Amino acid sequence: MTSWGLRLFRLHRPLGVLAGAMLLVLVASVFGLLLDDRTLVNAPLWAKPFKFAVSVALYAPTLAWLLSLVKRGRRAGWWMGTAFAVGMGTDMALLVWQVLLQDRPLHFNHETPADVLIGNLLATGAFVAWTATAAVVVLLLFQKLPDRALTSALRWGTALAAGGMGLALLMFSASPAQQRVLDGGGTPSMIGGHTIGLEDGGPGLPLLGWSTVGGDMRITHFVGIHAIQALPLIALALVALSRRYPVLASELVRRRLVWTATFGYAGVIALTAWQAMRGQSIVRPDFWTLSAAAGLIAVVALAGVLSVRPRAAVPGERHALRGF
Structure with a gap:
């Protein structure tokens, strides 16, 4: 071992x-x-x-x-x-x-x-x-915990992961075709599905299988559950980068950036869910999906810039992550 x-x-x-x-x-x-x-x-x-x-x-x-x-x-x-x-x-x-x-x-x-x-x-x-x-x-x-930025990343990452798990419940609702069978007193062989607007089994991305012709809630589920890794990794990366970029030595700056990353990550979860629920494939976004994605990127970029703006030093502020 x-x-x-x-x-x-x-x-x-x-x-x-x-x-x-x-x-x-x-x-x-x-x-x-x-x-x-x-x-x-x-x-x-x-x-x-x-x-x-x-x-x-x-x-x-x-x-x-x-x-x-x-x-x-x-x-x-x-x-x-x-x-x-x-x-x-x-x-x-x-x-x-x-x-x-x-x-x-x-x-x-x-x-x-x-x-x-x-x-x-x-x-x-x-x-x-x-x-x-x-x-x-x-x-x-x-x-x-030793570092408040990491604390925020851990809490929000785990919370978003729990939400991502919960979103899987949306896949267990009967499709319109399945519901018609149920309404008629029958029992369909499948109840629920990954694909929105179509039955499962259509064209999909290699290996991942995510639908290329309809909405797919597996994408939102996948993005959500792995927030538990993504946000803490961002917090740890900020600590590593603080050795090269002095502005990141401030714990408050790193915490603001973690909050910004959390907002952006939650936005991606919401965006992929909205896209999937409209029966739209991840590889075929329409104007409104692209507009929402552009808006999210702009807001996150602006928040990131504001997060690293100059500020007065806080007495006693911790500048390094100890024990990790």
């Missing part, structure tokens, strides 16, 4: 086990994508395990690191991390069983009672993971 793996196990053993399992799934998925030409819902069979393994392999160590910063409520934090590992581990086991071993759709599948049961277990695991993440958000509110 590498030193990185040992450190992760010391931080939180259940999350370390989850991350290790995801690395195994990831390696198997790479070989599967190269050697197995089977498809499921017009996508490579191994694409979903690959994407989920990458996402969870990034998420688990990040959550373990966040929990290592928890001093007040450390035991509660450990249990929240364990709950996340169990919930997400259960979902990944169901994914491997249903997709790889049964060659059947995992999400939205109502074709047989077994499919419905697996779907319910999947939803339970996802809810446990979401609740655990939301609880970590609350725990972080009561922690005193």
Whole structure:
């Protein structure tokens, strides 16, 4: 085991086990994508395990690191991390069983009672993971960390990640065609879907599978959940850059920039959700989407400039991130 793996196990053993399992799934998925030409819902069979393994392999160590910063409520934090590992581990086991071993759709599948049961277990695991993440958000509110800019990034990143998980619920509403079957007293084989305005299985981006002909809520879900990595990385990058750019030595400046990044990131989540809900592909934005994106970029750029404006020094202000 590498030193990185040992450190992760010391931080939180259940999350370390989850991350290790995801690395195994990831390696198997790479070989599967190269050697197995089977498809499921017009996508490579191994694409979903690959994407989920990458996402969870990034998420688990990040959550373990966040929990290592928890001093007040450390035991509660450990249990929240364990709950996340169990919930997400259960979902990944169901994914491997249903997709790889049964060659059947995992999400939205109502074709047989077994499919419905697996779907319910999947939803339970996802809810446990979401609740655990939301609880970590609350725990972080009561922690005193060495750098206030990083504190803001951790809190907002985890909060946006919890919101990104919650946005997945929008994908479980019946499409108009599915609703007509339900209204007629029937039971469609699929209820819900990733694609807005069309049925799943249409043309999509290579490997990612995001629709190139309709709206796709997976994009918003993906962007949202990885705020937990993006915003803290921005805060740490600002600390590293402060050695070259003196203006960033001010903790207040870095905190303003983190707030600006948070606003921009939340704007991207809202923009991709708005675009998807209008049935519009990420690769075919219309005038209004492009205008909103341009407006968001302009506001974030202006806020960034204002964040680094000259200001009087604050006595006793901390200029470096200690302990990280």
